[in-house]
Amino acid sequence: MQYTVLGRTGLEVSRLGFGCMRLPMKSDTQIDRGLAIPMLHRAVELGITYFDTAVGYCAGDSQRVLGEAMESMRDRVVLSTKNHHYDKTDKDGWWRNLNDSLERLRTDHIDVYNFHGMNYERFEAAVDGEDGLYREVLKAKEQGMVRHICHSFHGSLDSLKKCVETGLFESVTVQYNLLDQSLEEGIAFAAEHGMGVVIMGPVGGGRLGYPTGKAQEIAGEVKSTPELALRFVLSNPAVNVALSGMSTMEQLEENVETVANLGELTPEDHRRIEAAVEERKKLAGLYCTGCNYCMPCPDNVDIPANFEILNLDRVFGLSDHARTRYATLGGKAALCRQCGKCVELCPQELDIPARLGEAVSLLDERSGSVAGWGELTGGSAAADGMLSLRLRYHVKNFTESTFSRVRVSLRSHREEQIAPAEFDFSTLKGFGRRHRDITVTTTPPMESLSVDSVVTFDDSHTIEHLSYAVVTASKRAGGKSNDSLLERPASPLVHVPSAIHPVHLSKQGPSAHSYDFALDYDDGSLYLWVEVEDDMKFLAETAPTGRIRADYFRVFFDGRAKDRLGLGGYGDGVFHVTVCPPADSGIDAWVVVSNGEEVSARTERTPFGYILGCAIPWSAFGGDNGAREVMAFDAVLVSHDADGNEQVRLSWTGREQQERDTSTFGRLVLI
Ligand code: SF4
Numbered sequence: 001m002q003y004t005v006l007g008r009t010g011l012e013v014s015r016l017g018f019g020c021m022r023l024p025m026k027s028d029t030q031i032d033r034g035l036a037i038p039m040l041h042r043a044v045e046l047g048i049t050y051f052d053t054a055v056g057y058c059a060g061d062s063q064r065v066l067g068e069a070m071e072s073m074r075d076r077v078v079l080s081t082k083n084h085h086y087d088k089t090d091k092d093g094w095w096r097n098l099n100d101s102l103e104r105l106r107t108d109h110i111d112v113y114n115f116h117g118m119n120y121e122r123f124e125a126a127v128d129g130e131d132g133l134y135r136e137v138l139k140a141k142e143q144g145m146v147r148h149i150c151h152s153f154h155g156s157l158d159s160l161k162k163c164v165e166t167g168l169f170e171s172v173t174v175q176y177n178l179l180d181q182s183l184e185e186g187i188a189f190a191a192e193h194g195m196g197v198v199i200m201g202p203v204g205g206g207r208l209g210y211p212t213g214k215a216q217e218i219a220g221e222v223k224s225t226p227e228l229a230l231r232f233v234l235s236n237p238a239v240n241v242a243l244s245g246m247s248t249m250e251q252l253e254e255n256v257e258t259v260a261n262l263g264e265l266t267p268e269d270h271r272r273i274e275a276a277v278e279e280r281k282k283l284a285g286l287y288c289t290g291c292n293y294c295m296p297c298p299d300n301v302d303i304p305a306n307f308e309i310l311n312l313d314r315v316f317g318l319s320d321h322a323r324t325r326y327a328t329l330g331g332k333a334a335l336c337r338q339c340g341k342c343v344e345l346c347p348q349e350l351d352i353p354a355r356l357g358e359a360v361s362l363l364d365e366r367s368g369s370v371a372g373w374g375e376l377t378g379g380s381a382a383a384d385g386m387l388s389l390r391l392r393y394h395v396k397n398f399t400e401s402t403f404s405r406v407r408v409s410l411r412s413h414r415e416e417q418i419a420p421a422e423f424d425f426s427t428l429k430g431f432g433r434r435h436r437d438i439t440v441t442t443t444p445p446m447e448s449l450s451v452d453s454v455v456t457f458d459d460s461h462t463i464e465h466l467s468y469a470v471v472t473a474s475k476r477a478g479g480k481s482n483d484s485l486l487e488r489p490a491s492p493l494v495h496v497p498s499a500i501h502p503v504h505l506s507k508q509g510p511s512a513h514s515y516d517f518a519l520d521y522d523d524g525s526l527y528l529w530v531e532v533e534d535d536m537k538f539l540a541e542t543a544p545t546g547r548i549r550a551d552y553f554r555v556f557f558d559g560r561a562k563d564r565l566g567l568g569g570y571g572d573g574v575f576h577v578t579v580c581p582p583a584d585s586g587i588d589a590w591v592v593v594s595n596g597e598e599v600s601a602r603t604e605r606t607p608f609g610y611i612l613g614c615a616i617p618w619s620a621f622g623g624d625n626g627a628r629e630v631m632a633f634d635a636v637l638v639s640h641d642a643d644g645n646e647q648v649r650l651s652w653t654g655r656e657q658q659e660r661d662t663s664t665f666g667r668l669v670l671i
């Protein structure tokens, strides 16, 4: 192993760091300790001394496992973790994160404590100044809870340099790899200013870890692309530590061997790599420089991000990885309606719409089909008691063909009036998208609304299975208090019937089982009830250790601004709420939102099961200035057997295994 001094922290650390964000998982929420802990111990044995984690890694379990593994060898390792709290009006929240991290890591101090994902805008808004969070971290340092004040970074080169110039941070953790060298100058700048430099994603977030012929060509003499990727990063003299998010013992041993035998890449190696990367981009006809001149797209297509992903496939041959990245991308190429407005803005003169069509063909799982879907865009209640819901109905062509006539007819499950119930689009271009705004009216009490649509194109092909559901939530008249959590509204304005059928239940024997949701809100919180029939006890005889027990619900809320609903994965504005039902142990239900915040929860036994209730403060939905008239909403029930193995996974909308795709969420209108 090679060692280095981490800038002005003065800490001596191994050049290979262990990134604890991809530890092997036993389930969605639990790391497989039987695999992970021996791996972490082996890492120490092999000389790794730098371990990096964060509150949310591995569904919140990473800090715990690292703490369990390192408790007996704390003085041999440097622990780095992060605080993602940027609300300076809520200093308690920042301290809660720190104290929780110390507890989970089973230590009384954190060596490298990072502001998580900082950039200069965040620094100015929340960290700097008399009332900023830097004051808090200084206090923590004075109390010995934190040894070195650092930050991780996501942002532009200019922003990184400004952060360095503040002189307030001892090291920075930043993205840099063979495929993304955009911050190289900033890394050198940080090192010149005495900061330690830690690289995350040295193997391109795993993508250079895939064996691929094209990447291997670039690797040349080097044994494997992961080896080349690590050598590339560590041969940069400004870099102290390369973090690798290792998931297997094999990766660990291979990476340690690479760093132990680290030979510097020669200038000739560097030239060859750069020339090969540039050449391939040109050959692929997709030389997008990421300049952003074409942005913003009126339809929210993230053009450069789509091209970066397309390049992973076309230039580097990383097809599987490209498809995985595309699946969680906000602003997918599929949103493009081929209007052509971006074309004249591109200095590289790329035929952007055509290339986006190519991205759809190669990367979008719906490629080759035509789709239609409704999106709830708003709602209102009229004085005469009529409720009116506004829907935007989209049709999208995932093929190259142009259709001359596309007809859509809508049918409600419950006889609500829909106007218009049928409409046409005269043409639908290859890869094009069209939409029509329609209004659905009904009389209260409004319950959920389910709509089937039939799309016929060119009077020949018909797709009939397009069905979607929308729900409304009512505003509570009074204020909120924990005691009122379980007061169901007199007339439940939201009551989403369960789509679960007993036949879906586990092999251990079906039973009468269903769940309903109810939602309402006031100015402070969103209130959620889940009413479960059947206590699922047959699946929960022995609860696994930790707080998540055998059965739980996950409810997903997309709380971003209306025009961004449904874009991207859970990383940006989508919160999952985990609701665990009560058990005979007397432990009450508990609820955690995905930013780690615990919220108040109550349970009530009923003759048939129980009701869970919780109030989720709007602050939990993040800082995206979401105008919360409309939210996206989805729910999944997960049941585990006594050994903690997942047995049943039921989705409200029946989209098993697809819950990472927020574009398929149902919509919720707050009336
Ligand atoms: S052609 Fe597509 S990507 Fe370009 S502006 Fe129009 S919708 Fe956006």
Ligand code: SF4
Binding pocket: 287, 288, 289, 290, 291, 292, 293, 294, 295, 303, 304, 307, 345, 346, 347, 348, 349, 350, 352
């Ligand atoms: S303008 Fe052209 S080169 Fe620049 S980001 Fe858009 S597509 Fe890429």
